[in-house]
Amino acid sequence: MADERADVMVLGGGPGGYTAAFRAADLGLRVALVERYPVLGGVCLNVGCIPSKALLHVAGVMAEVEGLAEHGVRFGSPEIDFAALRAHKDAVVGKLTGGLAKLAKQRGVEVVTGEGRLVSANRVEVETADGPRGVDFGSAILAAGSRNVALPNLPDDPRVLDSTRALEVDGAVGRLLVIGGGIIGLEMAAVYDALGSEVTVVELLPQLMTGTDPDLVRPLQRRIAKRYAAIHLETKVSEVRAADDGLHVRFEGAKAPAEGVFDRVLVAVGRRPNGDRIGAEAAGLRVDERGFVPVDAELRTNLTNVHAIGDLCGGPLLAHKAMHEGKTAAEVIAGEPAAFDPRGIPSVAYTDPEVAWVGLSETEARERGVAFDKAVFPWAASGRALGSGRSEGQTKLLFDVESRRLLGAGIVGLHAGELIGELALALELGADAADIALTIHPHPTLSETVGIAAEVAAGTVTDLMNKQ
Amino acid sequence: MAEKRDVLLPDIGDFEEVDVAEVLVSPGQQVEAEQSLIVLESDKASMEIPAPFAGTVVEVLVGVGDQISQGARIAVFEVEEAAEAGEPERAEAAKPEATPEPVRAREPEPSARDVAPAEPAATDTEPAATDTEPAAEPGRPSGAVLPHASPSVRRLARELGANLELVPGTGRKGRITQEDVRGYVKAMLQKGLSAGVPIAGVSVAPAPQQADYAKFGPTEIEPLHRIRKLSAANLHRSWVTVPHVTQHDEADITDLDAFRRETKAEAEARGTKLTFLPFVIKAVTSALAEFPHFNASLDHTGESLILKRYYHVGVAVDTDNGLVVPVVRDADRKGIFDLADELGSLSEKARSRKLRPSDLQGGSFSISSLGGLGGTFFTPIVNHPEVAILGVGRMSWQPVHRDGDFEPRLVLPLSLSYDHRVIDGADAARFTTRLGQLLSDLRRLIL
Numbered sequence: 001m002a003d004e005r006a007d008v009m010v011l012g013g014g015p016g017g018y019t020a021a022f023r024a025a026d027l028g029l030r031v032a033l034v035e036r037y038p039v040l041g042g043v044c045l046n047v048g049c050i051p052s053k054a055l056l057h058v059a060g061v062m063a064e065v066e067g068l069a070e071h072g073v074r075f076g077s078p079e080i081d082f083a084a085l086r087a088h089k090d091a092v093v094g095k096l097t098g099g100l101a102k103l104a105k106q107r108g109v110e111v112v113t114g115e116g117r118l119v120s121a122n123r124v125e126v127e128t129a130d131g132p133r134g135v136d137f138g139s140a141i142l143a144a145g146s147r148n149v150a151l152p153n154l155p156d157d158p159r160v161l162d163s164t165r166a167l168e169v170d171g172a173v174g175r176l177l178v179i180g181g182g183i184i185g186l187e188m189a190a191v192y193d194a195l196g197s198e199v200t201v202v203e204l205l206p207q208l209m210t211g212t213d214p215d216l217v218r219p220l221q222r223r224i225a226k227r228y229a230a231i232h233l234e235t236k237v238s239e240v241r242a243a244d245d246g247l248h249v250r251f252e253g254a255k256a257p258a259e260g261v262f263d264r265v266l267v268a269v270g271r272r273p274n275g276d277r278i279g280a281e282a283a284g285l286r287v288d289e290r291g292f293v294p295v296d297a298e299l300r301t302n303l304t305n306v307h308a309i310g311d312l313c314g315g316p317l318l319a320h321k322a323m324h325e326g327k328t329a330a331e332v333i334a335g336e337p338a339a340f341d342p343r344g345i346p347s348v349a350y351t352d353p354e355v356a357w358v359g360l361s362e363t364e365a366r367e368r369g370v371a372f373d374k375a376v377f378p379w380a381a382s383g384r385a386l387g388s389g390r391s392e393g394q395t396k397l398l399f400d401v402e403s404r405r406l407l408g409a410g411i412v413g414l415h416a417g418e419l420i421g422e423l424a425l426a427l428e429l430g431a432d433a434a435d436i437a438l439t440i441h442p443h444p445t446l447s448e449t450v451g452i453a454a455e456v457a458a459g460t461v462t463d464l465m466n467k468q
Numbered sequence: 469m470a471e472k473r474d475v476l477l478p479d480i481g482d483f484e485e486v487d488v489a490e491v492l493v494s495p496g497q498q499v500e501a502e503q504s505l506i507v508l509e510s511d512k513a514s515m516e517i518p519a520p521f522a523g524t525v526v527e528v529l530v531g532v533g534d535q536i537s538q539g540a541r542i543a544v545f546e547v548e549e550a551a552e553a554g555e556p557e558r559a560e561a562a563k564p565e566a567t568p569e570p571v572r573a574r575e576p577e578p579s580a581r582d583v584a585p586a587e588p589a590a591t592d593t594e595p596a597a598t599d600t601e602p603a604a605e606p607g608r609p610s611g612a613v614l615p616h617a618s619p620s621v622r623r624l625a626r627e628l629g630a631n632l633e634l635v636p637g638t639g640r641k642g643r644i645t646q647e648d649v650r651g652y653v654k655a656m657l658q659k660g661l662s663a664g665v666p667i668a669g670v671s672v673a674p675a676p677q678q679a680d681y682a683k684f685g686p687t688e689i690e691p692l693h694r695i696r697k698l699s700a701a702n703l704h705r706s707w708v709t710v711p712h713v714t715q716h717d718e719a720d721i722t723d724l725d726a727f728r729r730e731t732k733a734e735a736e737a738r739g740t741k742l743t744f745l746p747f748v749i750k751a752v753t754s755a756l757a758e759f760p761h762f763n764a765s766l767d768h769t770g771e772s773l774i775l776k777r778y779y780h781v782g783v784a785v786d787t788d789n790g791l792v793v794p795v796v797r798d799a800d801r802k803g804i805f806d807l808a809d810e811l812g813s814l815s816e817k818a819r820s821r822k823l824r825p826s827d828l829q830g831g832s833f834s835i836s837s838l839g840g841l842g843g844t845f846f847t848p849i850v851n852h853p854e855v856a857i858l859g860v861g862r863m864s865w866q867p868v869h870r871d872g873d874f875e876p877r878l879v880l881p882l883s884l885s886y887d888h889r890v891i892d893g894a895d896a897a898r899f900t901t902r903l904g905q906l907l908s909d910l911r912r913l914i915l
Binding site for chain 2: 214215218222284286294296297300301302303304337338339341342343368369371378380402403405428429430432467
């Protein structure tokens with residue numbers, strides 16, 4: 001096949017890659033988008049955020065229905081048609097990825113399907129189904145993403161799952177062990193819990209969702225500790241042995257439980273960037289020892305015509321970060337004055353309750369010695385939360401002691417992920433405690449907790465007693 | 469040293485006589501700050517009460533079923549002396565606590581760590597995975613130092629090449645608006661045309677497009693730390709706006725050195741590390757009192773001089789991330805030992821990045837001492853809006869002609885840079901001469 005010549009070559013068709021490609025095309029550049037799979041969308045759309053949220057929605061409704069029993073409404077126990085559930089999830093994914101293919105076509109973005117590797121700072125070679133094909137480019141945006149970290153020494157057994165396999169939900173699972181108490185592990189645990197599994201979570205570090213403020217994790221941990229078979233912190237999996245009656249797992253650590261038998265083991269211990277798989281050396285591209293490609297605020301790598309975005313360039317491994325970086329990189333290449341300089345990147349754990357935060361966290365503020373004022377509104381005083389039968393949440397805001405501007409926010413509770421958007425905006429616009437407190441929030445809503453937390457900081461709260 | 473401390477029930481909101489539902493710790497147990505101690509359950513909610521500080525549980529004073537209210541004693545801890553009592557409710561953090569745990573990966577999303585024996589690139593102790601350089605990462609607000617500007621305004625500033633640190637905001641609470649950025653750039657351009665007058669923040673003609681150095685050999689890009697970028701902006705402004713002159717002089721500190729050695733033991737006995745710097749600060753404050761124009765700022769109209777009746781001396785500290793200048797307040801009223809202690813703690817705070825904005829504000833004169841590193845004379849850049857800065861070089865033994873003969877004397881090189889709009893050469897020579905006299909003979913300090 002003939003070689004391609006593009007102004008911009010985008011390597012990877014995930015959220016960062018397709019956003020970069022589309023933006024570059026809209027800015028009048030000729031774009032080639034190299035994607036190894038036949039469908040665009042990357043991990044997020046195909047085997048990550050989107051399918052997991054389709055399942056988590058189902059899990060969430062089931063949990064709510066179950067909760068109604070306390071308020072006098074009982075349904076029978078659910079009947080689950082796994083094939084139909086899977087079909088629903090696949091339909092959502094299919095709709096979105098199909099839409100992407102159409103958008104690429106409408107913009108004239110040339111999609112080259114196959115695994116691409118740089119062979120120089122101006123050329124990539126792609127193993128397509130029809131044989132190798134080269135693309136020469138003026139500029140490149142590398143968006144090759146990350147992959148699941150596998151644990152060594154695990155048996156090669158279909159009952160050992162990674163997050164991709166776990167999303168297949170191919171039938172009822174009795175006893176599930178989730179290795180890794182991070183966001184992905186806990187989200188999948190929530191899905192399987194709803195689908196009737198007996199879930200055990202094991203985490204190496206002393207806290208679930210390490211790095212997240214402990215007070216935000218606590219309500220989640222309390223709830224799942226009651227629902228799940230067990231949560232083992234500071235515990236290591238030392239051996240998994242496959243047998244006919246299940247996977248026999250041995251644990252290590254001061255608080256380690258005795259050996260257990262599980263029907264499935266889900267490995268969710270983290271993700272690693274794909275910097276080792278893109279032909280960096282041939283191009284002279286700098287990749288750090290962890291596999292990340294270091295970049296500056298213009299997402300420029302050590303090669304002046306090559307940018308890197310998303311999971312590949314480090315920072316939080318989040319689709320929305322990658323998308324914004326993709327736009328920035330495309331604009332920089334088009335000569336616009338763009339830079340990636342956000343004041344905060346929101347994170348959301350779609351657990352039940354959800355945990356979400358943006359900007360400076362309390363943990364980080366303490367570690368770095370940043371002076372801050374903390375204002376907390378406990379949802380036990382929110383009529384809306386009480387009405388929903390879920391008052392374990394809290395809304396926490398951190399303000400600068402002098403300017404009173406918002407530094408960061410953390411929320412745990414129902415729909416925390418939807419609530420954090422307002423605070424991301426407040427952070428970017430430099431809103432202070434009074435700005436947020438004086439913004440009228442609708443009553444009674446959960447969004448109101450943001451306004452009231454700011455009133456706590458401003459000393460004008462009337463729903464609680466003011467601090468002296 | 470360990471001490472016993474009570475753990476009291478903090479303010480838990482509008483609740484009285486709440487049931488203890490669970491006790492999560494037992495005597496003898498080591499407890500981290502923030503670790504949950506007990507669970508309270510009211511009819512409305514349940515809440516876990518975290519430990520306000522770390523320690524070892526000596527005694528638990530509540531049991532399941534007890535009803536307790538704010539202020540109740542929950543437990544007695546034995547704590548190490550260094551432990552700071554954290555305030556559980558209102559956290560005005562930023563206390564220089566002994567960092568509780570060494571390095572902790574802080575990655576909001578899945579991080580590369582393993583649970584079982586790991587493959588080499590991703591062990592749970594992998595130091596690289598914990599290497600977070602917060603200030604250099606995007607998406608991390610670092611406090612009030614960021615310009616008060618929304619994303620679209622930041623974009624406009626990039627487009628026009630305006631440094632937002634220098635743009636005055638006219639919006640509510642000092643917010644920088646689009647008009648402010650445009651107005652600033654316009655003013656700069658207009659002022660730039662009326663040549664001759666040094667203008668605050670004026671920038672030179674933009675350099676031609678960045679050269680493609682890679683044509684000539686391999687290059688790599690090292691991002692500048694935020695501190696360096698900030699000081700770069702300030703230094704550039706000073707360099708462009710302040711007409712600098714540097715006056716060099718030498719001080720004979722033979723007697724001062726002898727005195728310092730005599731008092732060294734005394735200093736060490738009280739835990740003080742006594743260098744020359746406190747003596748230099750002391751002598752400087754005395755000289756400033758005699759020459760008030762050196763302890764002043766030009767007002768923004770250029771019509772008058774603001775003389776300061778306080779002596780806050782900034783001391784440049786070299787850190788891994790760049791230069792910072794913490795300020796010793798009221799240096800004229802402090803003794804040598806106190807100054808030495810304060811310098812020690814300020815530079816420690818600077819290096820561990822624990823300085824508060826207030827530690828960096830209010831200086832009326834600065835000192836940059838390179839004596840520990842080497843070199844003689846140099847030209848420090850005035851720390852605008854101050855009008856003078858003293859550079860201190862490395863002392864050395866020199867043959868000095870005294871009373872008809874050469875004698876070995878310990879000589880300290882001094883370099884005073886000053887704002888020539890405010891200070892004339894004759895005054896500068898008088899100032900450094902006086903400073904030299906004070907350093908040569910400390911007794912003059914009390915005259």
